[in-house]
Amino acid sequence: MSEESKIGFFEKYLTVWVLICIAVGIGFGFVAGDSIHFLSDLNIESVNVPVAILVWLMIYPMMVQIDFSSIKNVATNMKGLGLTVIVNWLIKPFTMALFSYIFFYHIYHAWITPEDAEQYLAGAILLGAAPCTAMVFVWSYLTKGDANYTLVQVSVNDLILLVAFIPIIGLLFTFFGIDFVGQDGEKTINIPYKTLITSVVVFVVIPLITGFLTNKILRKKKGEEWFQNVFLKALKPVSIIALLSTLVLIFAFQGEKIIDNPQAILLIAIPLTLQTYFIFFVSWFIGKYLKLKHNICAPAAMIGASNFFELAVAVAISLFGLNSGASLTTVVGVLIEVPVMLSLVALANKWRY
Secondary structure (H helix, E strand, O other): OOHHHHHHHHHHOHHHHHHHHHHHHHHHHHHHHHHHHHHHOOEEOOEEHHHHHHHHHHHHHHHOOOOHHHHHHHHHHHHHHHHHHHHHHHHHHHHHHHHHHHHHHHHOOOOOOHHHHHHHHHHHHHHHOOEOOOOHHHHHHHOOOOHHHHHHHHHHHHHHHHHHHHHHHHHHHHHOOOOOOOOOOOOOOOOOHHHHHHHHHHHHHHHHHHHHHHHHHHHHHHOHHHHHHHHHHHHHHHHHHHHHHHHHHHHHHOHHHHHHOHHHHHHHHHHHHHHHHHHHHHHHHHHHHOOOOHHHHHHHHHHHHOEOHHHHHHHHHHHHOOOOHHHHHHHHHHHHHHHHHHHHHHHHHHOOO
16 A cells, blocks of 8 residues: 555544544543543653653654755745744734633623633633644644754744743733732743743654654665665654554543533633634635645644643643633643644645645
8 A cells, every 4th residue: 555545544534533532532531530640640840751752752753854954945935934923923822812702701601600711711812822832743744744844933933932922921811801820929920931941852852853863873874765765654653653642641631521521621622623723724825825835834834723732731720720710721722632633634635736
């Protein structure tokens, strides 16, 4: 079976794989009960170790293909980088807040309290202001995105995140009148920089260095033909298996919350999902208008649509507490992230030609 046939088969039954993983994950979490906390509590600066390992396995196949000698040519893709910056920082945070405000304060008015609406909106704002840092490597890989462009795109995004995250959160919290008290008892946004740095190191720096060394050593010892036709082909299933395993693990961790509070999960998931598709379509069609190639347009659309949920969850817990509505909203962001983004991967691949 050819490579294209395999990719087509996976995409064709994408919904089936996702639903199976969701069901298995929720079932596993329900059966395991409190014992699942052993895995969910294995954290380093709010980054879960088992999930980090699986994400690393997803990202590594992308990193190993990066040709560092061609990164100097990234200036030819400035339109793609410009699209990423504009969508991530001038559009996404504000449309996320708008979608969420409309749903939580108006459409859901009869079903949730004003206090819950405020908490859910706060969590959505945190998600919207934290565009993807690591998982975009996976989405780019699955859509045949340019590995070199994706690396530079993520690097630029990380630098902006360091300086823009707090001002955007503060602006939107103030505009919507959201009350919050940090751990020091004052209304200050305390971004967990240790979590941010740990996430970047674990999800970007380590797989990048590992991929670079693998690329150089294997190409030198085995040759270009073996590297492309044997090693990379053998590596391809690793990313998909790790992706589906991550889905099972995430839903296992949150299975109890889903079973105990399914209505809230559903209500929160709807605006977050609509926002994800909206941002993807905005980015995609602007990219096509700019005549971006598929391998640039796809990762440019994916990075805005997905979220840096590790950071959003950590900040929500820091500002509002573990059992708050804001924290629950960021967790729902984790739950919908993989299945929704996989559907967009399938759509991007369908629209490739």
